[in-house]
Amino acid sequence: xxxxxxxxxxxxxxxxxxxxxxxxxxxxxxxxxxxxxxxxxxxxxxxxxxxxxxxxxxxxxxxxxxxxxxxxxxxxxxxxxxxxxxxxxxxxxxxxxxxxxxxxxxxxxxxxxxxxxxxxxxxxxxxxxxxxxxxxxxxxxxxxxxxxxxxxxxxxxxxxxxxxxxxxxxxxxxxxxxxxxxxxxxxxxxxxxxxxxxxxxxxxxxxxxxxxxxxxxxxxxxxxxxxxxxxxxxxxxxxxxx
Amino acid sequence: xxxxxxxxxxxxxxxxxxxxxxxxxxxxxxxxxxxxxxxxxxxxxxxxxxxxxxxxxxxxxxxxxxxxxxxxxxxxxxxxxxxxxxxxxxxxxxxxxxxxxxxxxxxxxxxxxxxxxx
Numbered sequence: 001x002x003x004x005x006x007x008x009x010x011x012x013x014x015x016x017x018x019x020x021x022x023x024x025x026x027x028x029x030x031x032x033x034x035x036x037x038x039x040x041x042x043x044x045x046x047x048x049x050x051x052x053x054x055x056x057x058x059x060x061x062x063x064x065x066x067x068x069x070x071x072x073x074x075x076x077x078x079x080x081x082x083x084x085x086x087x088x089x090x091x092x093x094x095x096x097x098x099x100x101x102x103x104x105x106x107x108x109x110x111x112x113x114x115x116x117x118x119x120x121x122x123x124x125x126x127x128x129x130x131x132x133x134x135x136x137x138x139x140x141x142x143x144x145x146x147x148x149x150x151x152x153x154x155x156x157x158x159x160x161x162x163x164x165x166x167x168x169x170x171x172x173x174x175x176x177x178x179x180x181x182x183x184x185x186x187x188x189x190x191x192x193x194x195x196x197x198x199x200x201x202x203x204x205x206x207x208x209x210x211x212x213x214x215x216x217x218x219x220x221x222x223x224x225x226x227x228x229x230x231x232x233x234x235x236x237x238x239x240x241x242x
Numbered sequence: 243x244x245x246x247x248x249x250x251x252x253x254x255x256x257x258x259x260x261x262x263x264x265x266x267x268x269x270x271x272x273x274x275x276x277x278x279x280x281x282x283x284x285x286x287x288x289x290x291x292x293x294x295x296x297x298x299x300x301x302x303x304x305x306x307x308x309x310x311x312x313x314x315x316x317x318x319x320x321x322x323x324x325x326x327x328x329x330x331x332x333x334x335x336x337x338x339x340x341x342x343x344x345x346x347x348x349x350x351x352x353x354x355x356x357x358x359x360x
Binding site for chain 2: 042060061062063064065066068072075076079080083175179
């Protein structure tokens with residue numbers, strides 16, 4: 001392990017798939033916000049200039065040989081963090097939706113408040129995030145189910161803006177971590193594993209180029225998969241992280 | 243069951259089994275994938291040639307014509323084979339994911355992307 005004593009290593013993890021338009025400015029703003037952190041872009045088989053632009057902006061880049069999905073890209077970052085002895089992972093999207101000003105707040109939540117996971121919620125009062133109605137219903141529904149299953153209130157289970165501590169990183173490198181859309185099901189899994197999760201209010205900007213991960217028929221599959229995943233999690237043996 | 247039906251079923255089964263064996267011999271099909279196919283052919287031959295067994299099973303499952311039994315079992319076997327492939331594909335997808343992740347990390351290491359510090 002490369003970590004030196006007394007010094008905590010922070011990794012800012014940005015999964016990116018064809019984000020050449022935004023990636024440079026995201027990296028620059030992130031580096032300004034937390035200069036002591038290492039910025040890692042996991043390039044998920046982009047066909048554009050994402051990798052070159054991220055490298056030119058001074059980030060480290062890991063590239064998948066082909067597109068594997070958002071969750072797999074996140075997990076590659078977790079595996080990297082674990083392998084090289086990072087204490088905290090701050091993850092955010094590459095499309096500029098997540099305002100880097102909240103990185104410090106998320107970090108202090110896991111660092112000082114001793115939560116294992118801090119998740120940034122759009123719906124805790126800050127900013128007026130205008131999601132399309134269908135998406136809002138989906139977010140509300142899965143937030144409700146996740147709250148019901150875990151006994152803890154979740155207002156924004158789909159958020160990709162999170163901070164993870166060491167225990168959470170160790171948990172998420174497991175094979176059970178979903179490769180396509182990790183959200184409400186992961187929160188329930190983390191909760192059942194005995195990890196402490198806290199929600200933090202953040203502002204999210206509307207997507208600049210308007211292309212969401214969830215388009216076409218994917219939302220239908222997403223709803224099906226999330227229900228199945230949440231349900232099967234309940235049937236699986238509960239395992240606790242010490 | 244008509245004699246012609248019997249002949250056809252037996253000939254078709256034997257042909258399939260011969261093709262499977264030939265594919266394994268040429269190493270185009272791995273041994274572990276061949277057994278379900280051979281079993282399918284074998285069971286059809288058994289049912290056709292041992293007519294009383296076929297009639298017994300037909301009564302057992304409540305079918306009327308013995309040919310229905312053959313079709314049902316043929317279909318069941320095909321479904322099992324498909325399921326078997328779905329399981330294999332899931333396993334392969336998982337292995338591909340692990341490899342892609344390891345490759346990305348190792349490639350980053352080789353290209354000097356990875357070193358301590360900000």
